[in-house]
Amino acid sequence: MNSIELGDLTADFAHLIRRVEQSGARVEVTEGGAPRGVLLPSAELAELEHFGQRVRGGPRPWSGTIGPTPAGPQRQGPYVRYPHSDAVRMTFARDHLVVAELRSVEELAWLEEKARTGRQGSMGPKQAAAFEEFLARRRPTGDGIAWIAGSWREQEPFTVLEFLEGPTPEAVALGYGADAQDVADGLLLHQVRERSDREGGEDFLDVLAFGEADGWTWLGHHDFGGALSPVLDPPASQRITLTATMAKGLYQFDYARDGVHQNPFPLEPAEDGRHDMYELIWYTPGRTPFAPDAPLGFLNPHIRRAEEQTDYTDGMSLFFAGLERAFGLSLPREALVSGQVRCARPARARG
Known part of the structure; x- marks a missing residue:
């Protein structure tokens, strides 16, 4: 999985989001070298959410940080970035279609564990x-x-x-x-x-x-x-x-x-x-x-x-x-x- 600094992502995201959309590969996002989150295709996230919702569990991890109201959407080329109020998550869209999401390391790990269990119970x-x-x-x-x-x-x-x-x-x-x-x-x-x-x-x-x-x-x-x-x-x-x-x-x-x-x-x-x-x-x-x-x-x-x-x-x-x-x-x-x-x-x- 490739890695990119958060500042570089926000400064120039169009090229990276295009690569994620076309390859379906995840990208690790760091801040000061420390893991901050994971950028992944929206289709993969939708699959995780689908299977994860089958499993009852503890509350979804939350960053605990609520910043000021995010600035408006930012456009670069055909892509638009939508920041969230927790100062971690981001949504990236193209032509009004969500193509990639940035989620925190903790939230994604929690969701993957729920999805793994949910898949085990999903059988024909x-x-x-x-x-x-x-x-x-x-x-x-x-x-x-x-x-x-x-x-x-x-x-x-x-x-x-x-x-x-x-x-x-x-x-x-x-x-x-x-x-x-x-x-x-x-x-x-x-x-x-x-x-x-x-x-x-x-x-x-x-x-x-x-x-x-x-x-x-x-x-x-x-x-x-x-x-x-x-x-x-x-x-x-x-x-x-x-x-x-x-x-x-x-x-x-x-x-x-x-x-x-x-x-x-x-x-x-x-x-x-x-x-x-x-x-x-x-x-x-x-x-x-x-x-x-x-x-x-x-x-x-x-x-x-x-x-x-x-x-x-x-x-x-x-x-x-x-x-x-x-x-x-x-x-x-x-x-x-x-x-x-x-x-x-x-x-x-x-x-």
């Missing part, structure tokens, strides 16, 4: 299906979660298992109403169990266990009867909830993305009212659990791979193994069994 139907097939063949990392499916079905060690992407374990625990002192002290699950064994009672049933594995915050808890009041703002980018109610034979799976519940059924027609969780007893190994046009249809190839590549035979374990492959979920088996995981009591229950 055949390409998307092939990519899902590729992802479904990945082996889970760590201990996975299928190992806990059998005991979870009996509500051991927890009634509810949750996985959240984005917030830290500590932030989630506090957001759920866990006692801040327990979180700060690093209370461990085995300590609560040992105290319950010595003093009696069932305090170990009233704790929120939490941790991090493979980029996900995981939670394990029982139904506190309202002791927990989950409040996360903003919501986790992804949230998976598995709830076991053995007495009623209810075993539910719920998935939300950016705070929006992902319906296990096709969204149309919506008048049937089926916008609820998925009951795991509906899943029969060997049969596709979700309609292809349902928001959860992307899970089908992952569950099929679990059926083909694992030794599990019961539906719960196979479904959990499918979630391993779809999301990369894992729970620390040895630490959970031994109680060497962090936990906290509900704030109002701490004595």
Whole structure:
């Protein structure tokens, strides 16, 4: 990428803009030798903006400098330069058509990262299906979660298992109403169990266990009867909830993305009212659990791979193994069994 000083650009831009328009090449703009911005063709910028807008993220970097109202447009040959009020960006046009833009180094880097992520999610139907097939063949990392499916079905060690992407374990625990002192002290699950064994009672049933594995915050808890009041703002980018109610034979799976519940059924027609969780007893190994046009249809190839590549035979374990492959979920088996995981009591229950 060629380079030019900002003063040289503003003094004589016609020749440079013609070269950018004809070659499609970027030009680095410096000031005193330090990078100031990048001049790039408008078509390339439009492509970056198109894919970048598909991705939610932090605020667009801003120079923080607001100068006086820019002077009027400056013309050189067939080209016109339009300066912006942030004293960095510039727009160059020819015959009322934008042909090049100058953007700050920070803004362009931010936009390129968003566009890169946006392109990954932009696939045609055949390409998307092939990519899902590729992802479904990945082996889970760590201990996975299928190992806990059998005991979870009996509500051991927890009634509810949750996985959240984005917030830290500590932030989630506090957001759920866990006692801040327990979180700060690093209370461990085995300590609560040992105290319950010595003093009696069932305090170990009233704790929120939490941790991090493979980029996900995981939670394990029982139904506190309202002791927990989950409040996360903003919501986790992804949230998976598995709830076991053995007495009623209810075993539910719920998935939300950016705070929006992902319906296990096709969204149309919506008048049937089926916008609820998925009951795991509906899943029969060997049969596709979700309609292809349902928001959860992307899970089908992952569950099929679990059926083909694992030794599990019961539906719960196979479904959990499918979630391993779809999301990369894992729970620390040895630490959970031994109680060497962090936990906290509900704030109002701490004595």
